[in-house]
Amino acid sequence: MELEEVFERTGAAVYCLQSDDSSDSINQAIDILLEIPPTHVPETGENCDKNYAYAESLPDPSSKKLSSKKRKSPTNTTTSSTADPFLHPSIVLSYAYLSLHLLQPSVTPLSLSLNSWPSNPSSLLLHASNLRSISSLLPSFLAYKKASQTSTSLLPLPQLEFVDLISVEDVINVRSKSTYMACLLGSLLGRHEEVEEMLKGFKVDFRIAPELWRLKAEETNVIVEGSTKNPIEIRDFLPQNYFSRLRDIFNPDAAFWEETDYSSGRYYSYYIPVKDKSDNFFDQLLKYMHSSLGKYYDLQNVKGYEIWAHTRMGGNSLGHWLHYDTDEWGVDNRKIVRHPKVSAVFYLEGEGGETVVFDEGRGWKVGTEANKFFAFEGDKLHGVLPCGGEGRRTTFMVGFWEVEKEGGGRGKGGKDGPWSDLPRAGRRSNWIREIEEVEEEEVREVVAKEPKSVEEAFEKLEDCKGDVEIPKDIDQRFFFPGEGLEYFQKNLFEAD
Ligand SMILES: O=C(O)CCC(=O)C(=O)O
Ligand SMILES: [Fe+2]
Incomplete structure (x- = not known):
C-alpha cells in the first residue's frame, strides 16, 4: 500500500470517529484501519522526514471543512482525509478500540506504533494509561516516565477529539500529564528519589512524605x-x-x-x-x-x-x-x-x-x-x-x-x-x-x-521550582505549593 493511501485511510478513519461517537462509526474506522497492512505502517517520529515532505505537499486539511460533508463510503477517502504526519494509523486504531472499551486489542497496535517511534510521547502516554488500567503499575510508571522525558517541541497536535479517553489537551500537555502520573505512580511504588527528581519540573513545596506512602495500614493495638x-x-x-x-x-x-x-x-x-x-x-x-x-x-x-x-x-x-x-x-x-x-x-x-x-x-x-x-x-x-x-x-x-x-x-x-x-x-x-x-x-x-x-506526614521540597503546570484534571494535591496547609484552606471554596 502506498504511503499516500495509508495517510488517506488514517484520515478517513479519524473522520469517521469525529463524525459521531456511535459504535457503528467506530467499527467503520476500525475496518478502514485494519486494511492497512502492519508492515506498511509509516515511519514517524525520528524517521518522519518522509512523512513531513508528503504532508506538506498536500493541501491544508483545515481548508477542507471536515465536518461539512459526511463520508459515504469508507474507501472514498480523498475529500475528507487529513494528512498529519504524526497521526499514526496504529495510534488511531488503538484509540478506536479504547473508545469501545476494548483494552486488550488496543495494546498490539499501540506497541506497533511505539516500534516505529519508540519515544512518541502521546503513544507512550496512552500506553502507560493502558498499562495502568490493567494494573501493570511498574511498566505503566516506566512508560509515563519515558513520556515525561521526551522533547515537547516535536509533539503531535493531532485531531484526537474523537475519544473522551484522551483529549487534545492531554496531548498538548503530554509532558505535564506524564510527569505528574509518573510522580503519582512512583510514590505508590516507593520510588521516592526518582519522584523527587521529576517533581523539579513543577513548582511545588511539599509532598506527602515517603514515610506515609510506605506505612502499612495494618491494625494497631492502640x-x-x-x-x-x-x-x-x-x-x-x-x-x-x-x-x-x-x-x-x-x-x-x-x-x-x-x-x-x-x-x-x-x-x-x-x-x-x-x-x-x-x-x-x-x-x-x-x-x-x-x-x-x-x-x-x-x-x-x-x-x-x-x-x-x-x-x-x-x-x-x-x-x-x-x-x-x-x-x-x-x-x-x-x-x-x-x-x-x-x-x-x-x-x-x-x-x-x-x-x-x-x-x-x-x-x-x-x-x-x-x-x-x-x-x-x-x-x-x-x-x-x-x-x-x-x-x-x-x-x-x-x-x-x-x-x-x-x-x-x-x-x-x-x-x-x-x-x-x-x-x-x-x-x-x-x-x-x-x-x-x-x-x-x-x-x-x-x-x-x-x-x-x-509524625511528619508532609515533606518539604527544596528544589522544585519548574514551570510545568500540574494538570488540573488529575491534581490529587499530593504535591502542593505554599507555606504549609494554608494551600488547602485557600482552596476551600472549590467544591470537593
Ligand atoms: O472513600 C473514602 O475513603 C473517603 C472519601 C471522602 O473523603 C469523600 O468522599 O469526601
Ligand atoms: Fe471527604
Whole structure:
C-alpha cells in the first residue's frame, strides 16, 4: 500500500470517529484501519522526514471543512482525509478500540506504533494509561516516565477529539500529564528519589512524605476507650442485617448509581435530619452510627446527617484528592466554610486505596476492609491514596452536622445536589424503594482503635521550582505549593 493511501485511510478513519461517537462509526474506522497492512505502517517520529515532505505537499486539511460533508463510503477517502504526519494509523486504531472499551486489542497496535517511534510521547502516554488500567503499575510508571522525558517541541497536535479517553489537551500537555502520573505512580511504588527528581519540573513545596506512602495500614493495638480528638477505626462494625441492606443499596450494579447519574462526576449528597423515631433504614442506620460514635466524639448537638457514596472502578484508581468535607451549599450560597462535627467512612468492600487523614503535621492511614467504620473530626484534611489491584472500592460516607439544613436540594437540571432531600420513589428513583425499615438492632459493643500514623506526614521540597503546570484534571494535591496547609484552606471554596 502506498504511503499516500495509508495517510488517506488514517484520515478517513479519524473522520469517521469525529463524525459521531456511535459504535457503528467506530467499527467503520476500525475496518478502514485494519486494511492497512502492519508492515506498511509509516515511519514517524525520528524517521518522519518522509512523512513531513508528503504532508506538506498536500493541501491544508483545515481548508477542507471536515465536518461539512459526511463520508459515504469508507474507501472514498480523498475529500475528507487529513494528512498529519504524526497521526499514526496504529495510534488511531488503538484509540478506536479504547473508545469501545476494548483494552486488550488496543495494546498490539499501540506497541506497533511505539516500534516505529519508540519515544512518541502521546503513544507512550496512552500506553502507560493502558498499562495502568490493567494494573501493570511498574511498566505503566516506566512508560509515563519515558513520556515525561521526551522533547515537547516535536509533539503531535493531532485531531484526537474523537475519544473522551484522551483529549487534545492531554496531548498538548503530554509532558505535564506524564510527569505528574509518573510522580503519582512512583510514590505508590516507593520510588521516592526518582519522584523527587521529576517533581523539579513543577513548582511545588511539599509532598506527602515517603514515610506515609510506605506505612502499612495494618491494625494497631492502640485501643481508644472514650473521648478522643484522633481518628478511630472500628472493624466488624455493623450487625449483619444492616450491613447487607447497605450493601444492597450501594452494590456496584444497584440502581442508585445509574439513577443518580453518579458517572457524571458532579457532587451530590442527602441531608437527613436527626429524628426520634425512624421512618426508614437510613434513619435506623444513622441512629446506630450516631450512638456508637457518641462514646468517642461529642455528638450531642448534631442536627442532621449528610450521606453520600463513592464507587471506584477496579482497584487501579487514582484515589481522591486531599480535601476538607464542607457544606457545599453554604460555600456556594453564603461563601462561608463549615465542616461536619465528625466525618465518617464506611467501607463496603475490602479493596482499593487507603484513606489518609491529616492533623497539623501528623498523618493517619486506614486500609479498606468490608464492614469497617472509620471516623475523624470533620475539620481535618483527608483523601484517598491511589492503588493498583483488581477490586472495586465502594464507600458510604456520613457527615455529622451541627448545622440544620437551610437550603440545598436540587442541583443543576433538577438533579440531586449537595444536601438534597431523599427523593420520593419514582421512575428515576427506584433505588429509594430499598430503604424501607429492617429489624431494629441494639447498638453492639465495639473496639475502637487509633489507626497507624506518622509524625511528619508532609515533606518539604527544596528544589522544585519548574514551570510545568500540574494538570488540573488529575491534581490529587499530593504535591502542593505554599507555606504549609494554608494551600488547602485557600482552596476551600472549590467544591470537593
Ligand atoms: O472513600 C473514602 O475513603 C473517603 C472519601 C471522602 O473523603 C469523600 O468522599 O469526601
Ligand atoms: Fe471527604
